[in-house]
Amino acid sequence: MDTITLNNIRVYAYHGCLPEETKIGSDYRVDLSVDANLDLSAETDELGDTVDYVHLNKIVKEEMSQPSKLLEHVAKRILDRIFTELDLVKVSKVKVAKLNPPLGGDVEDVNITLSRKRD
Template sequence: MDTISLNNIRVYAYHGCLPEETKIGSDYRIDLSVEANLDLSAESDVLSDTVDYVHLNKIVKDEMSQPSKLLEHVAKRILDRIFSELSPVQASKVKVAKLNPPLGGDVEDVSITLSRKRD
């Protein structure tokens, strides 16, 4: 399998269990990779023969704009949409990081990573 990666997607969103997190919001960083066979697009040089990374970025931004209590929940929604909308994708991994989380200490970020394969 071949890999397409989108790294360091930055968004401002409203995820968290604390009321202030959903009111004030926070900065997030998302890394996403998908596995697909890219042989055809490598030969054809035609966008419709590959997994469009603009579509992947739109999925991330759409799902990050919908508040969730847990990062795991938003990451799962991202993966669900990828598999629903992009049939060439055989596997995907998404890492969602909350920057400067409200932990009462000096923590750069907290993150979760989910990986899924097509059934």
Template sequence: MDFIKLNNIRVYAYHGCLAEETKIGSDYRVDLKVEADLDQSAISDQLKDTVDYVHLNSIVREEMAEPSKLLEHIAKRILDRIMNELSMVKMAEIAVAKMNPPLGGDVESVSIILSKTR
């Protein structure tokens, strides 16, 4: 099968369970992979025959702008929108990472990975 990947989408957002996290915000990284049949677009060279990665990026940015307590909740919202808005997508996998999380130690990031299949 064929895949489109958006790697290292960087977003500043206001997610977390602690009050400070929702006030000062933090850096996040999102990696997205979608599965779709890209045979037609490879032949036609037409945007209408593929999954528009600009649309994918817009979904990620719009959902990341909506505060949530948990990374899992953000990821599920993104996956749900992808499946609802882009009928060509057969499977989507997302990793959402919070950079420099407030864990009381030197941790580069924490991340979750969710996937959804049609």
């Protein structure tokens, strides 16, 4: 199995359980990897034979723009869309990090990681 990885996708979004989090927003970082068989695209040099990382980035940005209370929820939506829209993907892992979270202390980020396999 081969891997495509997008690291440090930066977005400004409105996730959180506190009312001010959904009004003010915050900086987020998303890391995403997908496993797929890339043998054909390595031979043909054709975009249609691979997992388009522009499409992956679009999914992340669109799902991050939809407010959620929990990072787990937005990560699951990202994974659901990947498996719905990209048939070549067999395994995917997404890490969503909220930078400088409002925890009343000096914390660089809080993050969650979800992984899924195609059934």
